[in-house]
Amino acid sequence: MVVNAIFIKNTLGSIMVNGREANMLYHLLYISDFKDDGTYDMDAIVQSSKVYNKNHHITGALWFDGTTFVQMLEGGRAALSAVLGRIMRSDVHQNFEIVFFEPAPERIFSDWSMAYYHASKDEIDVVKKFSVGEGFSPRTMSASSLITFMRYLEMARHVSAVNSI
Numbered sequence: 001m002v003v004n005a006i007f008i009k010n011t012l013g014s015i016m017v018n019g020r021e022a023n024m025l026y027h028l029l030y031i032s033d034f035k036d037d038g039t040y041d042m043d044a045i046v047q048s049s050k051v052y053n054k055n056h057h058i059t060g061a062l063w064f065d066g067t068t069f070v071q072m073l074e075g076g077r078a079a080l081s082a083v084l085g086r087i088m089r090s091d092v093h094q095n096f097e098i099v100f101f102e103p104a105p106e107r108i109f110s111d112w113s114m115a116y117y118h119a120s121k122d123e124i125d126v127v128k129k130f131s132v133g134e135g136f137s138p139r140t141m142s143a144s145s146l147i148t149f150m151r152y153l154e155m156a157r158h159v160s161a162v163n164s165i
């Protein structure tokens with residue numbers, strides 16, 4: 001018998017094929033400020049995102065508090081690069097900042113092709129504990145605080161503490 005490929009699971013849980021990583025999972029998180037272009041339709045954006053993400057094995061969440069978007073996406077590197085292109089084409093973003101795009105050990109939103117959180121003032125009061133200062137200010141948060149915030153959102157989804165569609 002000829003063995004022509006060696007498969008090893010690495011510490012990140014992805015499969016190494018002959019020393020190369022296959023299907024490595026990445027986490028991408030960006031922050032942007034909302035710019036009302038007069039035509040945006042959040043429900044349509046969320047619905048089309050769910051379909052596209054599901055078809056491309058992308059999971060994640062979008063937080064929108066009326067001023068700022070924080071979106072986390074999980075999937076293969078090429079898939080995330082492609083969806084980033086789609087997202088950045090939208091005119092509703094300004095001051096777009098990619099906070100991280102890096103290999104990750106596991107999905108946080110494994111059950112959600114796009115969990116959408118349209119936060120009310122009460123919910124912003126709840127999440128402001130994740131950032132330093134008066135209000136909720138994701139741009140001042142470290143990558144690890146933003147991951148903690150995302151884990152909180154995922155948990156809150158299960159106890160219905162945060163609005164969602």
Ligand SMILES: Cc1cc2nc3c(=O)[nH]c(=O)nc-3n(C[C@H](O)[C@H](O)[C@H](O)COP(=O)(O)O)c2cc1C
Pocket residue numbers: 044045046048049050052053062069071083086087089090092093114
């Ligand atoms: C805040 C925001 C988040 C978005 N997230 C996603 C996403 O997760 N997946 C996706 O495919 N597109 C995403 N988009 C892009 C929109 O879905 C896309 O521009 C819109 O649905 C039009 O796409 P179309 O090329 O199908 O017309 C996002 C756009 C915005 C403004």
